[in-house]
Amino acid sequence: MFDLSSKFNTFYRNHVVLSNDEQTNLRGKRDLNIDRLKNGLTEYNTENSTNYVIVDTVTQGSMAMSTITQNDNSEYDIDIAIIFDTDNIPNSTQRVKQIVADSLKKKMRSFRTDPEVKTNAVTVEYADGYHVDFAIYRRLLDENDNYVYEHCGASWSPRDPWAITRWFLEQNDEDDNLRKVVRLLKMFCKSRSGWLMPGGLIQSVLASENTLIDARLDITFYNTICAIRDRLNCSQEVINPVDSSISLLFNAKDKQKVKNLFTRLTTHIEKLGVLFEDTCTEQQAVEAWNEFFKHSYWGGLITESVQDSVNNDSKRAFAKSVNYDVDINVMVRMTTLTSLPLSDFKGKLPKGKTLVFTATPNFDHTRIQWKVINEGDEAEYDDDLKHDQTGHQVTETTKYRGNHQMVCMVYGKETPWMPETLLYSKAIKVRIR
Numbered sequence: 001m002f003d004l005s006s007k008f009n010t011f012y013r014n015h016v017v018l019s020n021d022e023q024t025n026l027r028g029k030r031d032l033n034i035d036r037l038k039n040g041l042t043e044y045n046t047e048n049s050t051n052y053v054i055v056d057t058v059t060q061g062s063m064a065m066s067t068i069t070q071n072d073n074s075e076y077d078i079d080i081a082i083i084f085d086t087d088n089i090p091n092s093t094q095r096v097k098q099i100v101a102d103s104l105k106k107k108m109r110s111f112r113t114d115p116e117v118k119t120n121a122v123t124v125e126y127a128d129g130y131h132v133d134f135a136i137y138r139r140l141l142d143e144n145d146n147y148v149y150e151h152c153g154a155s156w157s158p159r160d161p162w163a164i165t166r167w168f169l170e171q172n173d174e175d176d177n178l179r180k181v182v183r184l185l186k187m188f189c190k191s192r193s194g195w196l197m198p199g200g201l202i203q204s205v206l207a208s209e210n211t212l213i214d215a216r217l218d219i220t221f222y223n224t225i226c227a228i229r230d231r232l233n234c235s236q237e238v239i240n241p242v243d244s245s246i247s248l249l250f251n252a253k254d255k256q257k258v259k260n261l262f263t264r265l266t267t268h269i270e271k272l273g274v275l276f277e278d279t280c281t282e283q284q285a286v287e288a289w290n291e292f293f294k295h296s297y298w299g300g301l302i303t304e305s306v307q308d309s310v311n312n313d314s315k316r317a318f319a320k321s322v323n324y325d326v327d328i329n330v331m332v333r334m335t336t337l338t339s340l341p342l343s344d345f346k347g348k349l350p351k352g353k354t355l356v357f358t359a360t361p362n363f364d365h366t367r368i369q370w371k372v373i374n375e376g377d378e379a380e381y382d383d384d385l386k387h388d389q390t391g392h393q394v395t396e397t398t399k400y401r402g403n404h405q406m407v408c409m410v411y412g413k414e415t416p417w418m419p420e421t422l423l424y425s426k427a428i429k430v431r432i433r
Contacts, residue, residue: 001218001219001222001275001276002274002275002276002280002282002284002285003216004218004275004282004285004286004289005216005217005218005219007286007301008217008218008289009217009218010297011289011293011295011297011298012180012183012184012217014297015070015295015297016069016070016183016184016187017069017070017183018068018069018070019070022070026063026068026076026078029076029078029130029132030059030063030078030080030132033078033080033124033132034057034080034082036104036107036108037054037082037100037103037104037107037134038054039106039107040102040103040104040105040106040107040108041053041054041099041100041103043103043106043107044099044102044103044106051088052084052088052089052099053084053085053088054082054083054084055083055084055085055088055139056082056083056139057080057081057082057083058080058081058083058161058162059079059080059081059165060079060080060081060135060161060164060165061077061078061079061133061200061201062077062079062200063076063077063078063079064079064165065165065168065169065179065182065200065204066179067179067182067183067186067200067204069183069186069187069190075129075130075131075347075348075433076129076130076131077130077131077133078130078131078132078133079132079133079135080132080133080134080135081134081135081136081137081161082100082134082135082136082137083137083138083139083149083161084096084136084137084138084139085138085139085140086138086139086140086150087140089138091156093136093152093153093154093155093156094117096136096138096152097117097122097136097152098117100115100122100134100136101114101115101116101117101122104122104124104134108124114334114335119153119154120135120151120152120153121133121134121135121136122134122136125350126347127340127344127345127346127347128346128347129345129346129347129348130347131350135151135152135161136151136152137149137150137151137152137159137161138150138152138156149161160242163242164201164241164242167241167242168204168208171208173213175213177211177213177220178204178207178208178211180217180220180221181207181211181220181221181224182200182203182204182207184221185203185206185207185221185224185225185228186200186203187293187295188225188264188268188292188293189203189261191292191293191294191295192294192376193375193376193401193402193403193431194375194376194377194378194379194400194401194402194403195260195264195376195377196253196256196257196260196376196377196378196401197257197260197261197264198238198254198257198258198261199257201248202238202248202249202254202257202258203261205238205239205241205248206228206231206232206238206261207224207228208241209228209231210224210227210228210231211224211227212224212227222269222272222275225265225269226269228261228265229262229265229266229269232258232261232262232265233262236255236258236259236262237249238258256377260377268291268292271288271291271292272288272289272292274288275288283302286298286301286302287302290302323423324361324362324363324410324423324424325361325362325363325424326359326360326361326362326408326410326424326426327359327360327361327362328357328358328359328360328408328426328428329341329357329358329360330342330343330355330356330357330358330406330428331355331356331358332344332345332349332353332354332355333353333354333355333356334353339356342355342428342430347431347433348431348432348433349398349430349431349432349433350398350432350433351398351399351400351401351432351433352397352398352399353397353398354395354396354397354398355395355396355397355398355406355430356393356394356395357370357393357394357395357396357406357408357428358392358393359392359393359408359410360392361410361424363412363423364412364413365410365411365412365423366411366412366413366420367390367410367411367420368390368391368392368408368409368410368411369388369389369390369408369409369410369411370388370389370390370391370394370406370407370408370409371386371387371388371406371407371409372386372387372388372389372396372404372405372406372407373385373386373404373405373406373407373427374386374400374402374404375402375403375404376400376401376402377401378399378400378401378402379399379400379402379404382399382400384399384400396430398430398432399432400432401432401433402431402432403429403430403431404429404430404431404432405427405428405429405430406427406428406430407425407426407427407428408424408425408426408427408428409422409424409425410422410423410424410425411423
């Protein structure tokens with residue numbers, strides 16, 4: 001395999017691994033949210049004459065396993081387990097989740113939306129891009145005076161809040177090979193905004209089953225993704241690593257994500273074949289890894305300039321836009337009573353929110369057309385990659401993961417005797433997680 005290990009290692013160190021400063025920032029966000037919940041719960045207790053107490057908190061997920069990557073930008077998922085004593089809280093799982101959500105509301109001011117009660121957690125979305133999942137547990141002593149834990153889902157079910165992290169740390173060797181592979185695999189899975197791919201735990205399980213270690217990181221990663229591809233070709237089932245009776249694929253969407261991973265690994269591994277050709281040049285090797293990761297680091301190493309062709313009608317429309325002006329306002333309707341400007345969102349929008357687009361031209365016009373341009377797996381599955389609306393104000397729903405566009409096109413007549421023409425066009429980016 002062509003030896004591009006020096007550049008590959010630079011990519012990993014400088015563009016994959018989260019910096020110490022960002023890790024510190026992330027821990028600060030975690031601690032801040034725990035404090036807010038505890039303080040909100042104290043206020044809830046005062047108002048309701050209750051005495052609910054969080055007895056322990058546990059960091060979970062990619063933060064606990066140190067597999068968060070820079071490709072996540074500020075859109076981090078922080079997973080926190082909060083633990084109550086069994087006799088301190090109601091038996092109803094829905095009631096307990098609502099108590100946590102109500103407590104969070106009392107101390108939060110920068111929500112994108114109210115805390116959302118989900119089946120397995122209470123989720124908080126922030127306007128600056130990250131979100132926090134509070135998983136709720138209760139503990140009780142068994143006959144040997146050891147604590148046993150139950151998770152608050154649709155019902156209470158036995159689950160150790162430390163088990164997955166403990167498993168991962170045991171699987172990861174002293175050279176950090178599993179963690180390195182998982183981070184790189186995450187970079188691939190998140191390299192295209194519209195891809196619907198498995199989450200970090202499934203990626204970690206597949207990597208742990210198939211890691212093939214070499215002295216070179218690029219070879220370790222290549223051999224491992226080939227092994228994952230071959231494994232998925234035989235079976236696309238993924239089992240919980242700490243409970244072999246439980247599948248990690250809960251529904252058809254989860255199964256589709258694993259199928260997507262197999263399909264895309266197959267396609268993109270084939271494109272890496274040039275690395276094994278005797279005539280492979282450094283430039284070809286860089287281009288191959290750029291095609292795989294679609295990252296600016298690799299793109300910046302490519303010396304050849306590539307020009308995208310642009311539709312001539314669009315060129316003319318945007319040129320005309322210089323002579324006309326349209327005030328475009330985009331509001332995100334968070335609740336029936338609360339809306340925020342789209343510009344306030346630094347990260348991606350959550351699904352299920354209403355966007356209100358309003359256009360006010362400063363010139364005479366005949367009609368306003370809005371063209372929705374969606375991308376990604378979910379939009380493609382629904383056969384909804386493009387659709388149009390007309391009017392000064394239109395609404396859309398954040399439905400599909402990906403980087404989408406809403407194009408505002410204003411038509412009019414430059415002179416009364418001329419036919420209608422496109423006078424103004426502007427694309428608004430809409431990013432959905």
